[in-house]
Amino acid sequence: MTAHHAIIPTAKSSDTSRLSSAEANIYELVARQYLMQFYPAFEYMEKQVDTEISGGLFIVKQKDVVSDGWKVLFPTKNTTSKNSDDDFSAKKLPNVRTGEHVQCINADLISKQTTPPKYFTDATLLSAMTGIARYVTDPMIKKVLRNTDGLGTEATRAGIIELLFKRQFLTRKGKEIRATDVGRQLVVALPKQMVIPDMTAHWESQLEAISQREMKYSEFMKPLKDNISQLLFEVKSVNFQGLSVVGNVKLFTGNKGRRKKSTK
Structure with missing residues (x-):
């Protein structure tokens, strides 16, 4: 640990x-x-x-x-x-x-006039993942995240971002990193619990309790498995309308609900 x-x-x-x-x-x-x-x-x-x-x-x-x-x-x-x-x-x-x-x-x-936030670059996106606490409003969760590595670790963050590009959830425009239509639609469609960093904070606090021998491993794993099962059930019940497939990646088309045939 x-x-x-x-x-x-x-x-x-x-x-x-x-x-x-x-x-x-x-x-x-x-x-x-x-x-x-x-x-x-x-x-x-x-x-x-x-x-x-x-x-x-x-x-x-x-x-x-x-x-x-x-x-x-x-x-x-x-x-x-x-x-x-x-x-x-x-x-x-x-x-x-x-x-x-x-x-x-x-x-x-x-x-x-107010201006929208700047798009992420490689450097600012990594910084945001490390300092994810600044995007959280709950004071207790913010406190936990400040004492962690944020989302991912130094060894995994670059791989996470690369995978998002590979699955076409992100795209580049010059130095800017932008979400694709499928990336935005996926975030909207998934259960809220899966797209906010609160879960990371909750797990980190429990893992810390295990390392301090204040909590047993089984006490962490059982509710975790139950929670994942519930999340999978919620995902399966989501009505993913307007999806097409590019390669082995499902994409939202946004053409007024009609499906576009994939050419790949």
Whole structure:
């Protein structure tokens, strides 16, 4: 029930001068990532000032670095004291107290339209799977997911995404990753429990309880099998209208309920 290791240091030393430039860069990257765990935590303070002006609430937020911690290992890209991170502003918020009166010096009224979220790229999709907790509203589930690897693991996430492309649930448009019609229709058709990350959080908490000897393996497996059987029953009862078959993959056609004959 414990983690498996992909790369770990050994007692054997080697002459790194024999490495090529590319090999040396990779070695240094791996070494820095490994050393991070032994450094202090990166600490920052979140600040927020709420100001009421003429009945309107104006909010300003800021993050101040308290200690760089492990980020000192990445001085060229990640040292926040050099303002390389957009989340941390060089301009500091004033020290204010609750109820303190302030004067509005200037104001601008700007008319804008909201824009939809950007499409995922390979990098942002992997990041979203790792930080899946940010897409969850339930505080208890969010807490569990924050303490896990998210959806999948470092070893399986790329394979999961590749399989979604292979089954034509996802497609590429330039660098953007977009859901296909069949992908969207499948999400809509499946039971809600199967398309939200709550189940992952529930299983992770139970697996942690097993590793701590607070729960028996059989106590985890029996309700899991019952739950899977119920989900399969619900899936079988779904009325998948407008489906066609491409190869061995079923696709939604969306042609007003009529079926299109497959040419493959």
